[in-house]
Amino acid sequence: MSEHKKRRKSRAPELDLVALKEFSGNLDSREIFMTHQLLQHYEGLMKKEVIPNTFVAFEAISMFVNGLKAGISTNRLAEIWPDEWDNRTVQVPIQLLFAIEAAWATYVGADGEKSLGQAFGMEGSLSTGRKALTKRNIAKRQLRYANAVELEYLSSGEEGKGKTLQAVYEDVADAFSHSEGKTIPVETIINAHKEFGKEIRNQLKIMGIIK
Numbered sequence: 001m002s003e004h005k006k007r008r009k010s011r012a013p014e015l016d017l018v019a020l021k022e023f024s025g026n027l028d029s030r031e032i033f034m035t036h037q038l039l040q041h042y043e044g045l046m047k048k049e050v051i052p053n054t055f056v057a058f059e060a061i062s063m064f065v066n067g068l069k070a071g072i073s074t075n076r077l078a079e080i081w082p083d084e085w086d087n088r089t090v091q092v093p094i095q096l097l098f099a100i101e102a103a104w105a106t107y108v109g110a111d112g113e114k115s116l117g118q119a120f121g122m123e124g125s126l127s128t129g130r131k132a133l134t135k136r137n138i139a140k141r142q143l144r145y146a147n148a149v150e151l152e153y154l155s156s157g158e159e160g161k162g163k164t165l166q167a168v169y170e171d172v173a174d175a176f177s178h179s180e181g182k183t184i185p186v187e188t189i190i191n192a193h194k195e196f197g198k199e200i201r202n203q204l205k206i207m208g209i210i211k
Contacts, residue, residue, distance in 0.1 A: 032072070035063050035080040043082040058104045065101035068094075143200075145184075145192035148172045150200045154210070169193070 042056045060081070067077045107119035117123030149165075149172050156163040163171070169189045176184040204210045 031070075032067075032076060032079050035067075036082070039063070039080060040082045043084060058100070061097055062101045062104050062108075065097050142192035142195050145172060145176065145189050146196035146200055148175070149189060149193045150197060150204070154204075 039056070039060055042051065042059060045051045046053055046056050063080060064077055067080070068074070103120040107114060107116055110119060115123060149168055152172060153163065153165060153168045156168065169186050173184050173186045173189045176189070201210065
């Protein structure tokens with residue numbers, strides 16, 4: 001054997017040929033390996049501030065969901081995460097991840113012809129562009145008012161004061177007027193309670209607070 005061949009052989013790593021054959025013939029393993037490497041690459045670019053962490057997050061969610069669609073188990077898909085990532089996890093409804101993945105796929109597939117907001121359905125024409133955010137803000141505000149009404153009404157009864165609902169509406173409107181630095185009409189509080197009061201009461205029953 002020539003010296004050249006000896007040198008080439010000495011540099012070759014030792015292989016588990018059975019493991020290599022299994023890996024090479026297992027499409028899932030190869031995809032998981034390449035996906036892990038890609039996310040590792042993204043992690044490096046993110047540390048150099050070449051790409052934002054939000055891009056990496058959307059890409060990672062997309063990869064995870066596509067893996068699920070391909071029938072890969074969540075345990076196997078956990079192997080795609082970069083080594084540096086925190087290993088803490090949470091459980092979320094799968095439809096949330098599917099919605100994010102679908103919107104991200106639309107954005108990537110549009111090749112610059114749609115903004116991220118448009119792809120996620122958060123932007124549109126001037127008249128409808130902020131509709132989702134407006135509904136969000138209204139709902140959050142109304143829930144604050146409605147929760148305050150329910151808790152004040154229930155606690156007053158528990159304390160033996162027995163406030164009427166109308167009196168609670170007025171007290172809550174007055175309290176929020178002071179805290180928000182502007183007049184909150186009683187009618188606004190009433191409308192909020194009509195919108196969410198029943199849902200709040202049902203949830204309090206589920207929690208065992210109301211019997």
